[in-house]
Amino acid sequence: ILNVLVKFIYTPFLLSELGQQEYGLYSLVISIVGYLTILDFGFGNAVTRYTVKYNSENDTESLYKLWGTFSVLYTIIGVLAMLICLGINIGAGSFFGESMSDYEISRIRIMITLCGINLLFSFPLQISPSILVAYERFIFKNAVNVIKIVLQPTVLLLLLYLVHIRAVGAIVVVTCFNLLTYAVYYIYAVAKLGFRFSIRKFEPNLVKTILGFSIWMFLL
Numbered sequence: 001i002l003n004v005l006v007k008f009i010y011t012p013f014l015l016s017e018l019g020q021q022e023y024g025l026y027s028l029v030i031s032i033v034g035y036l037t038i039l040d041f042g043f044g045n046a047v048t049r050y051t052v053k054y055n056s057e058n059d060t061e062s063l064y065k066l067w068g069t070f071s072v073l074y075t076i077i078g079v080l081a082m083l084i085c086l087g088i089n090i091g092a093g094s095f096f097g098e099s100m101s102d103y104e105i106s107r108i109r110i111m112i113t114l115c116g117i118n119l120l121f122s123f124p125l126q127i128s129p130s131i132l133v134a135y136e137r138f139i140f141k142n143a144v145n146v147i148k149i150v151l152q153p154t155v156l157l158l159l160l161y162l163v164h165i166r167a168v169g170a171i172v173v174v175t176c177f178n179l180l181t182y183a184v185y186y187i188y189a190v191a192k193l194g195f196r197f198s199i200r201k202f203e204p205n206l207v208k209t210i211l212g213f214s215i216w217m218f219l220l
Contacts, residue, residue: 002146002149002150003149006149006150006153007153010153010156010157013157013160014026014153014156014157014160014170017157017160017161018160018166018167018170021104022107022166022167023167025104025107025108025111025167026111026167026170026171028108029108029111029112029115029167029171030174032088032112032115033115033118033119036081036084036085036115036119037119039077039080039081039123040077040123040126041077041211043070043073043074043126043130043210044126044127044129044130045130046070046210047066047067047070047127047130047131047134048130048131048133048134050066050210051063051066051067051130051131051134051135052134054066055134055135064196067127067131067195067196069207069210070127070210071124071127073207073210074123074124074125074126074127075123075124077123078119078120078121078122078123078124079120081116081119081120081123082116082117082119082120084116085112085113085115085116085119086113086116088112089109089112089113089116092105092108092109092112093105096108107166107167107168110168111167111168111171114168114171114172114175115171115175117175118174118175118178118179121179122178122179122182125179125182125183125185125186126182127186127189127195128182128185128186128188128189128195129141129182129185131189131193131195132185132188132189132193135193137188137192137193140188141185144181144184144185145181148177148180148181151177152173152174152177155173155177156170156173156174159173
């Protein structure tokens with residue numbers, strides 16, 4: 001509810017300050033990033049499900065293998081998302097050449113690159129909020145999310161008014177808040193829940209089981 005209310009209130013101000021051209025570029029890039037987040041394939045639900053399972057069985061070894069496997073998978077997805085963004089960047093002239101000016105295309109390329117960097121680092125960190133849910137740290141997780149929902153548009157609007165940032169600056173703000181939020185989740189998971197990442201814990205045989213569960217969650 002808070003998320004909807006905040007967007008309802010600040011979007012008209014964002015449109016007014018950025019102008020239709022810059023706001024259109026900003027919205028387009030945010031939409032592209034939104035589509036790329038489906039590369040998660042429902043892995044977050046699988047992390048929660050199997051973390052609860054192994055934790056209830058006191059199977060620490062399987063738990064570490066699970067986390068290591070998902071960490072590797074998320075890292076691969078992050079690299080894939082970055083490569084897709086680079087592909088869009090290279091082909092921006094072909095994709096948008098008929099409807100955008102050279103200036104707009106140059107801005108799109110900068111913003112797509114920033115979002116690619118965002119996805120490259122945020123995907124490997126996405127395992128942490130699922131672990132927080134598995135350990136029932138709902139208050140902490142939602143409190144951090146609420147702070148982000150309130151602070152991000154507040155900082156964005158202040159910078160629009162005081163520094164007169166444009167669409168590229170807005171993407172920088174969104175990227176910083178996104179990475180900071182996931183970093184807080186990750187640090188909490190490591191410090192309080194015993195989360196450990198090790199590439200040696202990658203378990204190829206576990207991937208088939210994970211995919212069997214996560215694909216159905218993704219479709220739902």
